[in-house]
């Protein structure tokens with residue numbers, strides 16, 4: 096039992112008091128995000144009041160707290176619903192009651208402490224921005240499913256990540272919404288006395304008080320640190336306000352709260368982790384906090400820095416040196432002065448974050464610190480491992496990249512979260528009982544060959560139809576809100592549920608090269624017309640200061656009044672997990688166009704292929720190891736130092752593939768109207784990718800290869 100469990104039970108009991116007796120067990124479910132990946136969980140909450148469910152942003156605590164007495168009373172006398180609730184609660188109890196995995200690298204007394212700046216657990220918990228958070232969330236969920244004792248440590252951002260609106264020219268506008276933790280499925284962790292647990296982290300001369308919240312993710316508690324405490328200065332209170340805050344000083348302060356606060360949290364809770372997993376560099380100051388402990392206990396500074404390596408493993412997610420942000424002496428000395436001093440030697444502390452430790456003018460960064468203080472380091476795909484070894488060769492003084500001690504664990508996605516219901520039902524019928532637990536075994540996926548073409552196609556068409564309904568609804572609303580003419584807005588209601596639909600949605604960093612689609616505007620527009628025309632769905636947020644990425648969206652919008660575009664192309668605003676889930680499952684083709692070798696992994700394509708979508712991507716990140724010529728389409732991933740030339744060439748290749756392969760294959764039908772070759776591609780994709788890109792395979796790899804100490 097991890098600390099905070101009583102607080103969760105108390106909050107659930109309190110919520111239960113306002114519910115009719117048959118609904119009361121649901122309060123406990125509402126405080127554990129396990130429901131979100133149970134096959135019936137979301138529809139049970141929705142059934143209580145579909146309008147309230149959507150108005151509450153799919154937050155079950157708010158749903159139960161805010162539903163009218165009439166709605167609650169109606170649900171409570173609905174025998175079928177009450178039976179489903181009882182079964183749901185039973186499934187949760189069984190899941191929580193399972194014994195921990197035997198022979199795992201961690202145990203309930205010594206769990207893995209997984210530390211990350213963002214976690215994407217569910218869209219009702221807005222503390223994530225994109226792929227890194229989704230990966231962290233998927234790891235916690237899978238650790239729960241595999242009963243691997245694990246806890247998560249992150250930050251509770253009071254205003255989360257920004258929300259996005261576009262104007263009629265495609266200009267992006269950002270806004271932030273304050274979250275109210277008391278209405279979210281999280282509870283404040285308290286001392287035995289009942290007082291809130293408060294940690295202290297010294298930042299820039301202030302002893303910043305840090306409160307602690309607990310969110311349950313199945314069997315895994317996620318502890319979130321929060322500086323919005325009344326005793327802090329206004330700046331101190333602001334530290335954990337926004338994810339990826341633009342202000343560098345605040346960002347550095349966040350790293351202090353996450354890393355140092357994370358270690359103080361573990362001490363306060365009495366948890367001695369089997370290993371600390373630093374997911375990306377942001378929590379790396381945890382190592383400094385552990386060094387400080389050793390030095391305080393009498394260890395020498397040098398020994399302490401060597402010894403802590405035993406306690407940490409590190410996953411790097413960013414192949415761009417510029418993305419591995421660094422800070423000047425002045426910045427570090429300002430914000431992290433006390434933390435550095437506590438390690439016994441501020442100079443040494445700063446040197447640990449440099450590539451060349453002897454060069455005092457070199458700025459320090461969290462990635463270098465994490466690499467120096469971890470006994471294991473890994474990238475997130477085979478190719479990224481290779482790229483990371485080259486990037487960090489100087490730090491390790493290695494003669495060749497092969498000697499750099501960085502390996503890779505390719506990312507994977509949590510199947511129960513990302514597999515849409517119609518596809519889940521189809522696979523359940525064919526892959527046999529308990530197939531999700533065997534998802535990393537190629538034999539599990541063999542029966543995909545026996546899925547009838549008509550069944551497979553019907554499922555894909557249903558997924559597309561579901562998505563198109565959502566796209567039409569959202570696109571019309573988005574357009575009206577932006578102030579478009581009614582005719583133009585209404586045109587978004589004319590998407591075709593039977594047309595080949597291509598999706599591209601992700602963070603709009605410039606290296607993701609959405610602009611390749613507007614480099615060949617005439618070909619793009621020609622593809623939209625005719626009986627065999629296609630449709631495009633886009634979504635994604637540009638980082639608020641990334642003018643280049645914002646400009647790409649405006650350029651795309653420059654085509655919006657061209658003939659045929661208004662009813663065939665939609666850019667949906669405010670990309671998040673729930674929108675992602677519908678797009679990755681409904682699109683026929685999922686496109687990724689990273690500038691190689693900058694895509695560390697990419698995971699949205701894994702979600703798409705799991706649902707029977709086909710992937711068309713530059714051979715970078717995960718696709719470089721996944722594409723085999725029969726399971727999708729690839730664009731050469733060689734690196735060209737002439738970026739303009741590469742963009743032009745890759746855009747041509749993209750449209751060649753769409754015109755010559757994708758569209759004809761989708762359009763060729765047999766006598767029964769089935770696209771036989773397309774279905775063959777889907778089967779090949781499911782069989783080859785299914786076993787390799789699940790979180791089941793990924794978490795098993797971490798627990799078998801990375802977490803155990805190599806003795």
Ligand SMILES: *Cc1c(COP(=O)(O)O)cnc(C)c1O
Nearest residue numbers: 225226601671672675697698699
């Ligand atoms: C899966 C996911 C991502 C990751 O996208 P990639 O560019 O493929 O890595 C980003 N954002 C959301 C909301 C996601 O669900």
